[in-house]
Amino acid sequence: MTRIERLTPTDLINLYVESPTSPARVGALVLLDARIELPALRRRVADRVSSVARLRQVISRPRWPGGRPIWVDAPNFDVDRHVRECALPSGERLTDLAVRLTNQPFPHGQPLWRMWLVNGLPGEGAALVFAMHHVVADGLTTIRMFTALADDHPVLPSPRPQPMPTWPALVRDNIASRIAALRTLRRPRIETWRQMAGLRHAPRTSLNGPVGARRRLDVVTLDLRRAKTAAHEHGGKVNDIVLALAAGGLRALLRSRTERTDDVRLHATVAVSLPETGAAGEGNRTGGYAMRVPLEPDVRRRLHQIARESADAKRRQAPTAGNGLLIALSRLGVLRWFSRRQRMINFVESNVAGPPMPMRILGATIRDVIPIGTVVGNMTIGFLALSYAGKLIIAVQADADRHPDLPVLLAAMCREADQLAIRAAPEEVRLRVSRSRV
Structure with missing residues (x-):
């Protein structure tokens, strides 16, 4: 039986409060003491992201009366679309680059997160910018998701892909959840x-x-x-x-x-x-x-x-x-x-x-997490x-x-x-x- 995962009322707050000039985002700027390579980072993310369902999912809005939006597995999920590399422009502070990247719109129809590897910093260090829509996670959950990339974090088994719930199943689930909500008022x-x-x-x-x-x-x-x-x-x-x-x-x-x-x-x-x-x-x-x-x-x-x-x-x-x-x-x-x-x-x-x-990622020590x-x-x-x-x-x-x-x-x-x-x-x-x- 397909499991139905609906956006919670708290999730919906973060979805509806944003505007084009004020996107709802959470993330982190991570400073590393050594450089890492983009292909290796993509492999690490691909190995670990499969165990974090929200990073592989998109939002689907059922037609009435199918209830609140649901999380479904993204078709053709590709880590390379989400993990990219960029350079620090001349004269720009790393923190300014991080917030600029974090507030960029997410492509339609793809999971609502991105990661950028910033190499070429002064010295031998590098940085990672991790950004997610606030509907996916709060600050604590963001840090938990990021720590899944650490060298000493166990590789968890990937859950089986879930098919899209049928419309009758969504309607039944919606009715049941509303009845349950009335009982717990x-x-x-x-x-x-x-x-x-x-x-x-x-x-x-x-x-x-x-x-x-x-x-x-x-x-x-x-x-x-x-x-x-x-x-x-x-x-x-x-x-x-x-x-x-x-x-x-x-x-x-x-x-x-x-x-x-x-x-x-x-x-x-x-x-x-x-x-x-x-x-x-x-x-x-x-x-x-x-x-x-x-x-x-x-x-x-x-x-x-x-x-x-x-x-x-x-x-x-x-x-x-x-x-x-x-x-x-x-x-x-x-x-x-x-x-x-x-x-x-x-x-x-x-x-x-x-x-x-x-923590360490691909052998590089994480100095600071902002x-x-x-x-x-x-x-x-x-x-x-x-x-x-x-x-x-x-x-x-x-x-x-x-x-x-x-x-x-x-x-x-x-x-x-x-x-x-x-x-x-x-x-x-x-x-x-x-x-x-x-």
Whole structure:
């Protein structure tokens, strides 16, 4: 019997929220300490991708009443179409190339992912840019999929190809799933919605506005062990460190624009991973909670305040409450309209735990993994943190045209990281890779 794999309501959020200038993407920029060859990389991907169903599948939309879109095996899947090589243009930063590649449209009718090998970097290193549509995976799942390419990762058996489900089978499955959904309806958590209602009026700042097409990606790198120690000393967790530095950077940015920061508490959506319900390591399993982020001038007091705020928000809110609102808006067909006009949230933040030990791909050691995310709607800046091999990498992704003064934010984040003594040693930071113009 053919297994029917439908897009989840959370998947559909990521499908419907994007626009031509703000594609929903997740990915990573991976820095290697040695060059690798394209044919060898394609063979490695071909060997490993067969065990990850989503990388071989496309979206099919059944006619009514066949239900939500489904995942089906792509006809004539060819790894060579997805794994390519490119050069770093003269004068372009590697991070800028990565976000430009990540936001390129995916060819119609093919699985929604791409990988680029970037050789010819200064020194002996290389880079990989891995990009997927957000409907395929969230940040954690993206890292899991990528680690399947590591030298020491086991080669898993390939599942049998699945034929396209018949239309009667889709109709029966749709009816059964709707009946099951009605049976599992639960009363909403009143306290959760009450908490979210209190956040519906975010401070009016220049952080919110129409998101354009150009992106900028910059990185602040911390020592993970020292970040954990600093967080615990202030009653918080590593994610509170990320939020505290983000708030300090945003405070400096807004002050440089002569915007009010005293007694201002920005509103943030903090992403969290949900328990797995489907195939292990596949799909979107992201929820989140909304919280107020103080712009207290002193970083230590701010960190302590944020630790209290985040603990309170997690205690009061279900991590799926925000998803429920977005799912309802997507079903009404107004999600994109809402995302461009919402006044609840100023910025987004996420933190993904990556591999604790260094990995190797085709003999090359992975030095750094920089997460790449989505900037959509009217939230023009986001903070994505990823821990890898003893480092905590905070990627700041922003609308390049709305934030030409982003270095002000980055300088403040680095300055406050130094005050907390959690910044990675200079020799550990190798992320500013670019080629000079000739």
